[in-house]
Amino acid sequence: MNPSRFLLSILLLSSFLAAQAVSPRARAIHDSAIIVDTHADTPQRFLYENFDIGTTDPKDIGHISLDKARAGNLGAEFFSIWADPETTRGHFAKSTFDMIDSVYEQAARHPDRIMMAFSVADIERAHKEKKLAALMGIEGGHSIENDIHLLRDFYRLGVRYMTLSWSNTNEWADSSGDIDKPEVEHHNGLTDFGKQVVLEMNRMGMMVDISHVADKTFFDAIATTKAPVIASHSSARALTNHARNMTDDMLRAVAKNGGVVQTNFYDAFIDENYRKASEAQKKDAEDAVQAHIAELNAAGKPVTYLDKDRIEREWAAKIPRPPLKSLIDHIDHIAKVAGIDHVGLGSDFDGVSGATPEGIDSAADLPKITQALLDRGYSAEDIHKILGGNLLRVFGEVERVSRGMQAESQRTTGQ
Numbered sequence: 001m002n003p004s005r006f007l008l009s010i011l012l013l014s015s016f017l018a019a020q021a022v023s024p025r026a027r028a029i030h031d032s033a034i035i036v037d038t039h040a041d042t043p044q045r046f047l048y049e050n051f052d053i054g055t056t057d058p059k060d061i062g063h064i065s066l067d068k069a070r071a072g073n074l075g076a077e078f079f080s081i082w083a084d085p086e087t088t089r090g091h092f093a094k095s096t097f098d099m100i101d102s103v104y105e106q107a108a109r110h111p112d113r114i115m116m117a118f119s120v121a122d123i124e125r126a127h128k129e130k131k132l133a134a135l136m137g138i139e140g141g142h143s144i145e146n147d148i149h150l151l152r153d154f155y156r157l158g159v160r161y162m163t164l165s166w167s168n169t170n171e172w173a174d175s176s177g178d179i180d181k182p183e184v185e186h187h188n189g190l191t192d193f194g195k196q197v198v199l200e201m202n203r204m205g206m207m208v209d210i211s212h213v214a215d216k217t218f219f220d221a222i223a224t225t226k227a228p229v230i231a232s233h234s235s236a237r238a239l240t241n242h243a244r245n246m247t248d249d250m251l252r253a254v255a256k257n258g259g260v261v262q263t264n265f266y267d268a269f270i271d272e273n274y275r276k277a278s279e280a281q282k283k284d285a286e287d288a289v290q291a292h293i294a295e296l297n298a299a300g301k302p303v304t305y306l307d308k309d310r311i312e313r314e315w316a317a318k319i320p321r322p323p324l325k326s327l328i329d330h331i332d333h334i335a336k337v338a339g340i341d342h343v344g345l346g347s348d349f350d351g352v353s354g355a356t357p358e359g360i361d362s363a364a365d366l367p368k369i370t371q372a373l374l375d376r377g378y379s380a381e382d383i384h385k386i387l388g389g390n391l392l393r394v395f396g397e398v399e400r401v402s403r404g405m406q407a408e409s410q411r412t413t414g415q
């Protein structure tokens, strides 16, 4: 090797190490925070793969385990309770109950390291006891099967947010996922029943989550809600032009509402090049998934989300991963447009077929985000807000609004 090539190798190696390294200062800021991630699809693995969150398997490719959470100082995870509208059609509520049960079962297996949590106070208690706080959010209003009683049952079982829709428009909320499909019956946003759902969520203390909804549904929800809203896993459309992402007007509306936008880590939402490459192969990837489903159906085998995920991973791996910078650009943009009090983390871990930016392979890599924010000049105080402080403030406000609405209804009905 000639001297200049040797020098180049040293330079490449040191820049690689610098990109991976977390300084003692960043680590100290990271470790003194209560870190809240508002979206992980791990319950699909709990239910359909019999995955144990206590696994120590070094080859496990999942984003979340108790060891990975501890290594990344993750304090609270909102596990996504998602009934796949395709594979669980006809029994959404039952699938939702099964998914909820799967989270409780994990907590029961490892009571020394994880606990169910239903409030800000629970998250703080789990943090003191050095346990992962396990919370639950429903992904997709279709889970309630148009029944306000089911919504209340889900709250009683501990569900603390619900996205008004998933990628599918339901009977009362339009989704960004199919808003351009003329064959889908749309409602111009939220129906009257949809508005009733939002108000009932406010009354109970369930956070209204606007991730996935169509733009008009978002503005209807903002106009209806009496409490701050969250976007549990959404990024910025100004940087990556995906309908799932939020426009600057939406970011400003969340700021005005007092809510928080939890930045999604998915490559197709945070990197325009990746999004375009993903869009270009979308039809082929979808066809491959449908062919696989048809194969399983023909063999009389049950089909779950994980069967689709396996094929989607193969397609996602064809596109180069974007750098961590792409994710940090989104956090930075939301902080600039909405304000530092209105941005957080909503990873979408275990729900994106492995397509997360370079360096972010699991919850253990969260300290690298703190390092990157520090490198961009964010203060320790601001970083703490992003890592979980903002979400805890919004959750606390949702709890206060709920208490107020319940006291008010007792005054008016209990004479």
Ligand SMILES: [Zn+2]
Residues within 6 Å of the ligand: 139, 212, 233
């Ligand atoms: Zn989602």
